[in-house]
Amino acid sequence: MEIFNHNANVNFLGMRKFSVGIAILLMVLSIGIIAVKGLNYGLDFTGGVSLVVDYENPVTTAEVQDALEKGGIEHSLVASLGGTREVSVRFQPTAGMKDEAGKINLDKVSAVTTGVLKASRPDVSIKSRDYVSSTVGDELRSDGILAALVVMLGIGLYLGIRFEWRFAVAAIVTELHDALITVGVFALVQREFDMTVLASVLAVIGYSINDKVVVFDRVRELFRLARKAEPEEILNRSINNTLSRTIITALFTAITMAALYFFGGPVVHGFAITMLIGILVGTLSSIFVASPILLWLGVSKQDLMPKSKENPELARRP
Amino acid sequence: MSDFPRWKYALVAIVLVLGIVYALPNAFLPVPAVQITANRNNTVDDALEQKVSDALKKANVASTGIEIKGDHLLASFANADVQKSASDAIKAVLGDDYTVAFNLKSTVPNWLTAIGAKSMPLGLDLQGGVHFLMQVDQNDVIDKQETRYADDIRSLLREKNIRYESVTRNSQRGQGVLVVLKSNEDRTAAATIIGTEYPDLIVQDGSATGDRYPLNAAVRPDKLRELSLNTIRQNLGTLRNRINALGVSEPIIQQQGDSRIVVELAGVQDTAEAKKLIGATATLEYRAGYGTPQQAIDAQRSGIVPPDARLYKGREGQPYLLSKNIIVTGDQLVDASSTFDQQSGSPAVSVTLNAAGAKKMLDFTTGSVGKPMGVVYVERVVETKIVDGKEVRTPKITEEVINYATINGVFGKNFQTTGLRSPKEASELALLLKGGSLAAPIDIVEERVIGPSLGQENIEKGLRAVMIGLALVLLAAALYYKLFGLVADVALFFNLVILVAVMSAVGVTLTMPGIAGIVLTLGMAIDANVLICERVREELRNGSTPLAAIRAGYDKAWATILDANVTHLIAALALTTMGSGPIKGFGITLLIGILTSMFTSVTVTHAITALIHGHRKLKTLSV
Numbered sequence: 001m002e003i004f005n006h007n008a009n010v011n012f013l014g015m016r017k018f019s020v021g022i023a024i025l026l027m028v029l030s031i032g033i034i035a036v037k038g039l040n041y042g043l044d045f046t047g048g049v050s051l052v053v054d055y056e057n058p059v060t061t062a063e064v065q066d067a068l069e070k071g072g073i074e075h076s077l078v079a080s081l082g083g084t085r086e087v088s089v090r091f092q093p094t095a096g097m098k099d100e101a102g103k104i105n106l107d108k109v110s111a112v113t114t115g116v117l118k119a120s121r122p123d124v125s126i127k128s129r130d131y132v133s134s135t136v137g138d139e140l141r142s143d144g145i146l147a148a149l150v151v152m153l154g155i156g157l158y159l160g161i162r163f164e165w166r167f168a169v170a171a172i173v174t175e176l177h178d179a180l181i182t183v184g185v186f187a188l189v190q191r192e193f194d195m196t197v198l199a200s201v202l203a204v205i206g207y208s209i210n211d212k213v214v215v216f217d218r219v220r221e222l223f224r225l226a227r228k229a230e231p232e233e234i235l236n237r238s239i240n241n242t243l244s245r246t247i248i249t250a251l252f253t254a255i256t257m258a259a260l261y262f263f264g265g266p267v268v269h270g271f272a273i274t275m276l277i278g279i280l281v282g283t284l285s286s287i288f289v290a291s292p293i294l295l296w297l298g299v300s301k302q303d304l305m306p307k308s309k310e311n312p313e314l315a316r317r318p
Numbered sequence: 319m320s321d322f323p324r325w326k327y328a329l330v331a332i333v334l335v336l337g338i339v340y341a342l343p344n345a346f347l348p349v350p351a352v353q354i355t356a357n358r359n360n361t362v363d364d365a366l367e368q369k370v371s372d373a374l375k376k377a378n379v380a381s382t383g384i385e386i387k388g389d390h391l392l393a394s395f396a397n398a399d400v401q402k403s404a405s406d407a408i409k410a411v412l413g414d415d416y417t418v419a420f421n422l423k424s425t426v427p428n429w430l431t432a433i434g435a436k437s438m439p440l441g442l443d444l445q446g447g448v449h450f451l452m453q454v455d456q457n458d459v460i461d462k463q464e465t466r467y468a469d470d471i472r473s474l475l476r477e478k479n480i481r482y483e484s485v486t487r488n489s490q491r492g493q494g495v496l497v498v499l500k501s502n503e504d505r506t507a508a509a510t511i512i513g514t515e516y517p518d519l520i521v522q523d524g525s526a527t528g529d530r531y532p533l534n535a536a537v538r539p540d541k542l543r544e545l546s547l548n549t550i551r552q553n554l555g556t557l558r559n560r561i562n563a564l565g566v567s568e569p570i571i572q573q574q575g576d577s578r579i580v581v582e583l584a585g586v587q588d589t590a591e592a593k594k595l596i597g598a599t600a601t602l603e604y605r606a607g608y609g610t611p612q613q614a615i616d617a618q619r620s621g622i623v624p625p626d627a628r629l630y631k632g633r634e635g636q637p638y639l640l641s642k643n644i645i646v647t648g649d650q651l652v653d654a655s656s657t658f659d660q661q662s663g664s665p666a667v668s669v670t671l672n673a674a675g676a677k678k679m680l681d682f683t684t685g686s687v688g689k690p691m692g693v694v695y696v697e698r699v700v701e702t703k704i705v706d707g708k709e710v711r712t713p714k715i716t717e718e719v720i721n722y723a724t725i726n727g728v729f730g731k732n733f734q735t736t737g738l739r740s741p742k743e744a745s746e747l748a749l750l751l752k753g754g755s756l757a758a759p760i761d762i763v764e765e766r767v768i769g770p771s772l773g774q775e776n777i778e779k780g781l782r783a784v785m786i787g788l789a790l791v792l793l794a795a796a797l798y799y800k801l802f803g804l805v806a807d808v809a810l811f812f813n814l815v816i817l818v819a820v821m822s823a824v825g826v827t828l829t830m831p832g833i834a835g836i837v838l839t840l841g842m843a844i845d846a847n848v849l850i851c852e853r854v855r856e857e858l859r860n861g862s863t864p865l866a867a868i869r870a871g872y873d874k875a876w877a878t879i880l881d882a883n884v885t886h887l888i889a890a891l892a893l894t895t896m897g898s899g900p901i902k903g904f905g906i907t908l909l910i911g912i913l914t915s916m917f918t919s920v921t922v923t924h925a926i927t928a929l930i931h932g933h934r935k936l937k938t939l940s941v
Contacts, residue, residue: 002855003798006855006856006859047572047573050574050580058402060773061769061770061771061773062773062774062775062776065773077771078771078773079442079446079768079769079770079771080446080768080769081449081766081767081768081769082419082766082767082768084402084403084405084406088449088768130574130575130578131573131574131575132572132573132574132580133554133572133573133574134572135570135571135572143895146895147892147893147895148892150891150892150895151888151889151892154888154889154891154892155885155888155889158884158885158888159885162881171885195831195900195901196831196834196900198901199831199835199893199900199901199904199905200834202889202893202901202904202905203835203838203904203908205889206886206889206890206908207842207886209885209886209889210842210845210882210883210885210886213878213881213882213885214849214878214882216881217877217878217881217882218878221874241856242852244852245845245848245849245852248798248848248852249842249844249845249848251794252791252794252795252841252844252845252848253838253841253842253844253845255787255790255791255794255841256787256788256790256791256837256838256840256841257787257837257838257841258787259783259784259786259787259790259837260780260783260784260787260834260837262783263779263782263783263786264779264780264782264783264784264834265775265776265779265780265783266776267443267772267776267780267830267831268780268783268830268831268833268834271831271834272834275838
């Protein structure tokens with residue numbers, strides 16, 4: 001079975017001003033949205049309140065979670081404590097639990113939560129309540145920045161050695177583009193941004209670099225093979241030749257993530273949706289954005305030929 | 319055509335068999351169990367077993383097995399519901415004499431355990447774990463701070479030649495330091511100097527009586543608050559280090575309220591072990607020796623200790639006098655490891671000091687060759703007693719001189735400390751010193767077993783989604799690439815097996831996001847097969863014979879696969895360096911997945927393809 005015409009020769013580079021223009025616009029918009037709206041950080045980043053809730057009769061954690069959700073307390077973390085009658089509940093306080101100054105008022109937290117839980121089970125009482133800090137250490141920020149730098153340097157260095165510096169630059173720029181837009185979408189729809197989502201944004205970077213390298217690999221191969229190498233034509237052919245693979249791989253990966261999204265329950269929603277956005281953005285940027293950057297940087301056949309190992313003496317002979 | 323060497327078939331076969339064996343323990347799901355451990359003076363014995371079994375019979379709860387394992391009793395049950403009612407029934411009978419907690423009992427057969435195969439530990443979200451609530455002792459911070467200011471003010475006044483009668487801490491904690499001077503002029507001078515030298519102190523005159531002119535220097539309240547915040551922050555950091563050293567992945571460590579810390583650990587079966595490390599406060603203090611041994615014996619007998627010295631006891635009860643001034647404490651250490659003393663062969667701790675500590679040590683030893691120095695081992699233990707039916711916790715601090723010797727030479731950054739009882743004590747101390755000392759002591763005030771934070775329903779949903787996703791990809795690959803797709807499917811299945819085997823062997827904690835990571839890895843693993851199949855198709859279109867197309871397809875695709883995977887690997891590697899938590903676990907999963915997929919997607923599929931096509935003349939390929 002084949003979906004794609006293997007003789008296809010779409011002039012992707014021809015629309016480079018348009019496609020890169022859109023890419024830049026999306027990046028600027030993403031930065032703007034992240035700056036203005038900010039991210040809706042999850043419990044593990046912000047901390048919140050922690051309550052110990054007692055029931056007179058056995059209760060399941062799912063029951064408690066449902067009751068909280070009905071009362072408008074979302075993304076709560078409920079776990080049984082020791083037996084069947086006591087649960088630990090953690091969540092980010094809602095607007096109704098804060099005083100006029102926007103500070104969390106523990107008495108209001110108790111009152112609101114009791115009201116919400118009493119609605120479904122009257123035998124409930126709150127045993128203790130307190131603030132909890134984020135579970136993420138302060139070192140995450142510095143570690144994260146360091147990790148991002150290591151990724152960029154590492155990938156840049158590898159591509160610089162195996163290919164050429166222009167490829168390294170093109171890869172890193174499109175990489176930033178993909179990550180930024182993925183996070184931008186999160187800021188736009190104000191979906192909860194927690195540690196799992198952060199992990200999947202980093203996974204998007206991994207997916208996307210994989211995707212770009214496959215195209216770059218073909219670019220290098222065609223440049224080396226071609227006798228008359230017109231960069232624009234070579235780049236176009238590379239994209240067309242790998243198009244079927246680019247899209248099939250994206251589809252296969254997207255299938256698994258879509259399954260997670262539709263059947264996986266709320267816990268893996270964030271992960272799956274981030275990956276789906278990332279796969280879409282990453283695939284589009286592999287086709288429309290990475291190669292124009294290569295062209296503008298002035299990629300050429302000479303730069304990609306294997307370095308001659310011959311004796312320079314030989315070259316001088318007639 | 320057999321361009322696929324025989325040794326590679328052997329390699330594939332061996333890896334597959336090993337993969338299956340080491341992934342196998344995960345198929346034996348642990349069963350819900352109730353663990354019963356004795357509190358204080360009670361014992362776990364056959365009588366207890368009988369008691370538990372009677373209690374279960376009475377409550378009409380069927381157990382699948384009750385057995386004594388080491389210091390605890392483990393009763394297993396068919397499902398979580400039975401487990402819960404069993405726990406309630408047992409608790410009702412045993413009361414407070416025993417701790418009754420949920421646990422899981424491994425069902426992995428002994429022959430698998432014998433070869434080191436184990437199942438993946440499950441994370442807090444899937445299985446739950448233990449929950450500790452700890453109280454940070456803020457008083458200790460204030461005590462330390464005020465004592466330090468008292469010392470500093472004393473030396474400051476001496477330095478500036480201001481005569482004072484006494485410098486003492488106020489009897490009430492938090493009220494600061496009381497300085498008594500001899501004249502009003504001295505008092506004004508002292509107030510100015512203290513005020514400029516220590517801007518964090520509020521200096522106030524007290525009412526003078528006769529020739530006593532008191533001056534009170536209290537630490538600013540906002541400074542105290544800042545101090546207590548820093549204390550908690552430093553304790554959180556230290557706990558993170560220690561727990562990472564334990565090897566428990568994906569713990570929850572967070573501050574609760576103003577002075578409490580919550581630690582939740584997944585899959586720690588033996589809570590006693592974790593407790594020991596979390597609350598431990600053992601550290602070392604290096605102090606200058608004071609006077610002669612005879613003076614120490616006299617001081618012990620008479621009870622009169624020179625004002626600049628403190629009386630300590632050694633491990634055998636012998637007295638030592640050490641200077642009140644500490645040269646270096648445990649929190650100035652940057653590294654520590656347990657070792658053996660070269661000369662005596664006794665257990666020792668080799669320590670490395672930070673720059674400030676190294677300078678102090680160097681300065682001290684330079685001026686004190688030939689004089690004695692003592693090493694004090696400080697440990698704080700909390701004793702719990704029941705008074706009037708209530709738990710009363712009293713911290714007890716033990717300070718022992720473990721080493722008292724004459725300084726033979728000048729040293730600074732690196733040195734050894736001997737005098738430890740056993741290699742085990744040395745390694746535990748080294749671990750504690752390395753993780754950083756706690757800024758203030760912490761006491762475990764509550765300890766619970768916590769259930770999974772994801773409900774059973776969500777866990778099942780997640781697993782079902784994984785199955786559906788995989789099935790769809792397998793189907794799509796078989797439809798799109800026909801026979802080659804089927805081969806890729808087989809390889810993908812083995813990829814899952816080997817991935818699980820490696821993750822189990824390494825001991826990666828499995829969480830729900832981790833499962834999502836596995837699915838993602840598998841979805842991306844098929845990329846290598848897509849690359850190969852597309853290449854084979856291209857070669858066929860260019861007029862190659864089927865066998866040549868397979869060979870060229872694998873050859874050419876390999877270069878691409880290598881580049882793509884190495885860059886991906888770099889990204890995964892960076893994730894694993896990110897401290898702890900879900901990101902690290904995710905990075906490790908990705909890392910292992912990329913490596914296993916390169917093997918299964920290329921080598922395994924090549925072996926199968928060679929087996930199918932190798933000995934036949936082919937006209938077409940099913941790709």
